[in-house]
Amino acid sequence: MKDPLVIVCAGGGGVGKTTTSAALALALAARGHQTLIVTIDPARRLAGAMGVPVTDEVTLVPLAAAKGRLSALMPDPRRSMRAFIDYLFADEPEAKARVLSNKLYIGLADAAAGVHELVAMNLVARAATDGDFDVVVIDTAPSRHAIDFVTYPARLAALLGGRSVSWLAGLAQRSGGAAPAPRGLLSWGTGHVEHLLARVTGPNLVRDTADLFGDLALVRERFVSLTRRASELLLGERVAYALVAAPTAAARDDVIFLAARLEKLGRRPRAIVLNRADTRPAPWVSALRAGRGVAPSITDVLDALEEERSTRSSAADGLAAHLHAKLPWASIVRLPYVEASAPEVIVAALSTELDAHLAALLPEAR
Numbered sequence: 575m576k577d578p579l580v581i582v583c584a585g586g587g588g589v590g591k592t593t594t595s596a597a598l599a600l601a602l603a604a605r606g607h608q609t610l611i612v613t614i615d616p617a618r619r620l621a622g623a624m625g626v627p628v629t630d631e632v633t634l635v636p637l638a639a640a641k642g643r644l645s646a647l648m649p650d651p652r653r654s655m656r657a658f659i660d661y662l663f664a665d666e667p668e669a670k671a672r673v674l675s676n677k678l679y680i681g682l683a684d685a686a687a688g689v690h691e692l693v694a695m696n697l698v699a700r701a702a703t704d705g706d707f708d709v710v711v712i713d714t715a716p717s718r719h720a721i722d723f724v725t726y727p728a729r730l731a732a733l734l735g736g737r738s739v740s741w742l743a744g745l746a747q748r749s750g751g752a753a754p755a756p757r758g759l760l761s762w763g764t765g766h767v768e769h770l771l772a773r774v775t776g777p778n779l780v781r782d783t784a785d786l787f788g789d790l791a792l793v794r795e796r797f798v799s800l801t802r803r804a805s806e807l808l809l810g811e812r813v814a815y816a817l818v819a820a821p822t823a824a825a826r827d828d829v830i831f832l833a834a835r836l837e838k839l840g841r842r843p844r845a846i847v848l849n850r851a852d853t854r855p856a857p858w859v860s861a862l863r864a865g866r867g868v869a870p871s872i873t874d875v876l877d878a879l880e881e882e883r884s885t886r887s888s889a890a891d892g893l894a895a896h897l898h899a900k901l902p903w904a905s906i907v908r909l910p911y912v913e914a915s916a917p918e919v920i921v922a923a924l925s926t927e928l929d930a931h932l933a934a935l936l937p938e939a940r
C-alpha cells in the first residue's frame with residue numbers, strides 16, 4: 575500500500591473545477607504517475623468532462639499515450655452509502671441486514687448533505703488502500719462550504735474512536751433489557767439523553783439509534799481505520815489544496831472565502847488556478863492579417879478582437895495581482911480560455927497547459 579499524494583480542487587460554481595481536476599489528472603498520468611481522479615460532487619459531471627464512462631467503481635480510463643495510468647471514480651449519492659455498508663459489513667451479513675432496514679440508517683442515507691462527501695471519502699480511502707496510486711485528484715461540489723468536508727472524517731474518527739460508540743452500543747443492549755444499568759455519572763447522563771431523545775423524536779428513534787450503533791460497533795475497527803485513512807488523505811502531510819477561479823468578482827470572492835476557511839483549519843492553498851484567464855490569438859487571425867489586400871472592414875474586426883483579448887488578459891492580470899497580494903504563499907497558475915465546445919477537447923488542451931505547472935500544484939515535498 576502506497577501513501578498517495580492528494581490534490582483537492584475547490585472553488586465557486588462553474589469556474590472549471592471539474593475540468594481543471596480532469597485535466598490535472600490527465601497531465602499527471604501522462605507524466606507517468608498512477609493517478610486516481612474522483613469527484614465527490616453529488617452532481618457527478620466528471621464523466622461528461624472526460625468524455626468517457628465513469629462509474630461508482632474505480633475504472634481505468636483508456637489513454638492514447640501516457641506513461642502512467644489514469645483511473646476514475648464517481649460515487650453515486652444514491653448508492654455510495656450502500657457500497658460502503660456492503661464493504662463494512664462484508665463479514666457480518668446479519669448485522670448488515672439489520673442496518674439496511676434500520677429507520678435511522680434509511681433517514682441518514684437520504685439526508686445527502688455532508689453524508690455523501692463523508693461516505694465518498696471513505697470509498698476513496700478504500701480505493702487508495704486497495705489501489706496503487708501515486709496521486710489522487712479530488713473534484714469538489716460548487717459550494718463555499720465544499721472545503722469543510724476535509725474535516726468530516728477526522729470528526730467522525732474521533733467520535734468512533736472515543737467512548738461514544740461503546741456507550742451507544744450499550745444503550746442498544748439496555749433498551750433490549752440485556753445489560754445492567756451503568757452506575758454513577760454515566761447512568762445519569764445516559765438516562766437523561768435517552769429521555770430527551772425519546773421526548774423529541776419518539777421512542778422508536780432511540781431504539782433505532784441504539785440498534786444502529788450496536789451493529790456499527792461490530793465493524794468498528796474497519797470503520798475507524800478507513801475513516802482515519804480518509805482523514806489522513808485530506809488533512810495529512812501529503813495533501814495540497816488548489817483553489818480554482820475564473821476572472822470574475824464572484825469567483826475571486828469565493829477563493830478568498832475558501833482560503834479563509836482553510837486558514838481556520840490551519841491549512842493554506844498550495845495554488846490558485848486562474849481558469850479562462852487568457853485568450854490566445856487564433857492562428858487564423860495572423861493568417862488573415864498577413865494576407866495581401868485585406869479589406870479594411872476585416873482589419874477593423876481583427877483589431878476589435880485583439881482589443882477584447884487584451885482587455886480580458888488585463889482583467890486576469892488584475893485578479894492575479896489581487897490574489898497574490900492576499901495569498902502570497904499560493905502559486906498562481908493561469909489557464910487559457912479554450913475555444914472548443916466538446917468538454918473532453920477542453921480537458922485535453924488544458925492538460926497540455928498544466929504539464930508545465932505540476933510542481934506548483936503537487937503537495938510540497940517535506
Ligand SMILES: Nc1ncnc2c1ncn2[C@@H]1O[C@H](COP(=O)(O)OP(=O)(O)OP(=O)(O)O)[C@@H](O)[C@H]1O
Pocket residue numbers: 586587588589590591592593594615619623714715716849850909910911912913914916917920924
Ligand atoms: N479554460 C476553459 N476554456 C473553455 N471552456 C472551459 C474552460 N474551463 C471550463 N470550461 C467549460 O466551462 C463549463 C464549466 O466547467 P466545469 O464543469 O469544469 O466547472 P465546475 O466549476 O466544475 O462547475 P460546477 O460548479 O457546476 O461543478 C464546462 O462546459 C467546461 O467545458
Ligand SMILES: [Mg+2]
Pocket residue numbers: 591592593615619713714
Ligand atoms: Mg464540477
